[in-house]
Amino acid sequence: MSIRVAIFGASGFVGAELLRLCAAHPELEPSRLFGDSQAGSALAAVHPQLALAYPGAFVERFSPDALTGIDLVFAALPHGQSQTLASEILGRDIAFVDLGADFRLRDADVYQQWYGEPHHAPELLDRFVYGIPELHRAAIAASRCVAAAGCYPTAAILALKPLVDAGLVDPASLVVDAASGVTGAGRALKESSHFNTVAESFSAYGLLNHRHTAEMEASLGARVLFTPHLLPINRGILATCYGTATREMDAGAPLEALRAAYADEPFVHVTDQSPATKWTLGSNAVHVTARYDPRTGRVLAISALDNLVKGAAGQMIQCANLMLGFDERAGLSTVGVYP
Numbered sequence: 001m002s003i004r005v006a007i008f009g010a011s012g013f014v015g016a017e018l019l020r021l022c023a024a025h026p027e028l029e030p031s032r033l034f035g036d037s038q039a040g041s042a043l044a045a046v047h048p049q050l051a052l053a054y055p056g057a058f059v060e061r062f063s064p065d066a067l068t069g070i071d072l073v074f075a076a077l078p079h080g081q082s083q084t085l086a087s088e089i090l091g092r093d094i095a096f097v098d099l100g101a102d103f104r105l106r107d108a109d110v111y112q113q114w115y116g117e118p119h120h121a122p123e124l125l126d127r128f129v130y131g132i133p134e135l136h137r138a139a140i141a142a143s144r145c146v147a148a149a150g151c152y153p154t155a156a157i158l159a160l161k162p163l164v165d166a167g168l169v170d171p172a173s174l175v176v177d178a179a180s181g182v183t184g185a186g187r188a189l190k191e192s193s194h195f196n197t198v199a200e201s202f203s204a205y206g207l208l209n210h211r212h213t214a215e216m217e218a219s220l221g222a223r224v225l226f227t228p229h230l231l232p233i234n235r236g237i238l239a240t241c242y243g244t245a246t247r248e249m250d251a252g253a254p255l256e257a258l259r260a261a262y263a264d265e266p267f268v269h270v271t272d273q274s275p276a277t278k279w280t281l282g283s284n285a286v287h288v289t290a291r292y293d294p295r296t297g298r299v300l301a302i303s304a305l306d307n308l309v310k311g312a313a314g315q316m317i318q319c320a321n322l323m324l325g326f327d328e329r330a331g332l333s334t335v336g337v338y339p
Contacts, residue, residue, distance in 0.1 A: 002029040002323060004069055008085065009076035011035030011059050012187045014046045014099060017313035018074050018311030023053040025317065027324070030054070032070060034062040035098050043158045064088055072324070074316055075100060078186075079211075083121045086145075090127070095323050096145040097316045103128035103147035104215055130219065131319045132157060133328065134265050141322040148319055151311025152228060155239035159288050159303035162261035163254055164220050166175040168292075169243030169299045171222035178239035179229035181277070184307045186218065198232045205230060211296060235308050236277025241301040245292055254290035254299050262288070266329050267310065267318070275304035278339075284314035284332040306336075 005022060009015045010033035022028045033043060039061040044051035046059055067073070067088070072095045075082050079101040086103070089096045104118070105111045108122035119125070130141045131148035135157070139145055149157070156176045163169045179202075185193045192198075192205075206228050213226045231238075255270065260267040268286050275287035283306060292303040305311055314332055321328045 003027050003071045004029055004031040005072045005074060006034065006067060006070045007074045007076070008034045009044075011038035011041075011046050012076055013183045013308060014076035014312045015089040016050065017078045017206040017308045018076065018316065019043075019047065019050050019054065021309075021313055021317050021331050023050070028320070028331065029071070030057075032066050033057060033059050035059040036061055036067070041166070054170060067092055067094065070094055072320055073097070076312065076316075079115060080117065083119065084187065086121055086124050090124070095146065095320065097131065097148055097319050097323070098146070099148045099216045099312055099316055100129070101150065101211065103145070104149065105218065110214060114211045126279075131315060132219070133315070133318050133322060134158060134262065134268060135161060135219070137322060140319050143323060146319045146323065148312075148316045149219075150212050150215055151180065151184060151237055151305070151307040152210075152212045152226070152239070153219065154311050154315065155286070155303045155305050156216050156224070156226070156241055157219045157239045158286050159239055159241050159290070159301040160220055160222075160243070162257045163243065163290060163299060163301060164222055165261075166257040167246055168249065168254055168257060170246055171220065171243075173244035174222050174224045175242040176216065176224055176226045176239060177229070177241075178226070178237055179222055179231045179233040180237045180307050181182060181231050183235045184213075184237070184311075185230075190208055192230075198230060201232060203230050204228065217269070233277065235306055236281065237305050237311055238275070239303045240275050241303075243299050244298050245299050248294065248297075249292050251292050251294065254292050254301065258288055258290050258301075267332070267334060277304050277306070278336065280304050280310070280336050282309065282333070282337040283335055284310045284318065285334045285336065286310055294316065
């Protein structure tokens with residue numbers, strides 16, 4: 001029997017990606033598509049690329065009654081909005097995968113520190129599992145509610161976590177420089193993501209206090225200086241990460257630590273080469289590499305992923321597969337689109 005899925009934020013980029021991936025999933029059936037900004041519109045008008053996969057589908061405004069008969073909820077909403085929905089969803093015992101930041105942090109005070117406003121459902125924080133399957137597979141499989149990790153944190157954490165755990169880098173010394181495609185800013189119109197602003201340019205933003213820093217520090221048990229950058233491409237993240245080595249080591253020791261950590265992971269490719277965003281386009285794959293530099297005494301780690309797939313919709317589906325007892329790889333590809 002198919003799993004009936006409701007998608008919040010169906011009119012956005014991540015919503016479209018969820019629908020694209022669900023169309024290839026053997027068990028997930030998108031049944032209710034919520035999106036206030038496009039409520040009443042045919043899905044084919046909002047996302048023409050999905051017209052043949054979902055003929056007759058419409059985007060609608062949410063009402064609680066629309067959750068009747070739903071087995072799984074995906075929420076791809078701006079931070080703050082899932083807090084108003086979570087009680088209704090969890091009260092109906094519906095499996096819930098949230099991509100927003102609302103339930104990624106365990107402490108309401110930490111949430112307020114980084115997001116500048118109080119958390120309105122702090123009593124629910126402990127019920128959510130942080131959603132990076134490579135690190136929290138068993139906990140995700142045992143949970144009914146998962147807070148899928150952000151795109152930047154996923155890239156940085158997967159590159160650095162094995163190195164921190166192996167004691168190869170000083171956890172107080174970590175630096176993450178990461179660049180994302182423009183889709184990471186969402187579909188809403190804003191000057192910072194206009195074509196004329198982004199094209200033929202490269203810029204940093206969120207200096208010193210970007211909100212995703214909190215996720216990185218919590219997952220790595222480390223102090224992180226994170227600087228995000230905006231790339232003039234549609235999609236993809238490249239994270240270049242640095243840390244002070246704890247000792248002299250063979251130049252390949254960090255790479256071997258990654259190989260050991262991810263040897264059995266279906267979506268992580270450890271490579272001798274320096275990864276590129278194009279390698280992961282459209283796939284749920286992450287490509288990672290690492291080196292020790294004896295001249296500076298530092299370790300370098302690099303990861304590449306598609307911010308809309310492994311950084312968003314693909315990770316959500318990977319989590320849902322675990323929660324519902326499906327093959328973790330169902331509906332997800334390891335193959336990038338090239339050229």
